[in-house]
Amino acid sequence: MEKQFLNLISCFTKDNNLTGDINNQSSDFREIVNRFNSALRLKNETLLVSEYMGQMIAPVPFASGGKEIKFVTLGLNPHLDTKYTNKTVKEKQAALSTWEEYSRFYNSEGIFKHVAVPIGRFYREMTPLATSLIEGEYINWLEFKQGLTKEETSAKVIKSLENFCAAEFIPFHSHRFKPHSSDVQKLFNTIPEFKNYLTLLFDTIHKSLSKDGWIVCNGSNSCDILLEMVSRNQQLGSLELVKDYKADKAYSLYYWGNRRVVLLHHFYAAAGRGLKLSSNEDKKRMIKDVIQTFKG
Secondary structure (H helix, E strand, O other), X not given: OHHHHHHHHHHHOOOOOOOOEHXXXXXXXXXXHHHHXXXXXXXXXXXXXXXXXXXXXXXXXXXXXXXXXXXXXXXXXXXXXXXXXXXXHHHHHHOOOXXXXXXHHOXXXXXXXXXXXXXXXXXXXXXXXXXXXXXXXXXXXXXXXXXXXHHHHHHHHHHHHHHEXXXXXXXXXXXXXXXXXXXXXXXXXXXXXXXXXXXHHHHHHHHHEEEEEEEEEEOHXXXXXXXXXXXXXXXXXXXXXXXXXXXXXXXXEEEEOOEEEEEEOOOOOOOOOOOOOOOHHHHHHHHHHHHHHHHO
């Protein structure tokens, strides 16, 4: 996936063959980010960035565990951490300074050791979900980590993410911007580089995903973007509805070409009374239904 990763980034650079020092492309990213911000009228903490605290913040089209891709989650855009912890800056420093190193970091266990450990709520929820769908049998977090120490649990999570890919509709970082389908469509219509990027991203997912792989959208914005973009733009393929439980159970199932797609219309890692897919029973029921539905 390292080559595909760099091909996607090169949609925004003058040089189509990214090698050597990543800072050579800093002006390219500064220019394209300014065009994005202008088109979407972003300001202050919603701004997309290419630099923060003197550190170049290069785009991230996806992060993968480095093995065959069996599970893809479609996210909105990478988060820029502006707290005192400076997680994003430290992440970029860990990715080092050449395109070869940068691509290798984001397509290996390195990125997940950085973002997933210590294990937070997102990976406590998404790891059992991915494991259940890949293995075809429901497992919850307590079962996943049963009998393991904290360190052993972290190692098991990292190991389970080797077939995991987190892709981004918009590959540039922002602290507070969370795009809606209208934002993505506007970029698609007005910025040719972004149109090339999104078309190539979807093609890369289709070609890289294993035959029995899964595509998951997590949260209403992500689901809406996929549905709207595919329905309005023929070059992105077509979605065939299999089951629509959006209203009462907050999920729906599709085929995207020959790919299985699960739309989770409520953010899966969210917690709160009244939220669908927030209880363990809701999740168990949904996962078992998804596995059974696509078995045939």
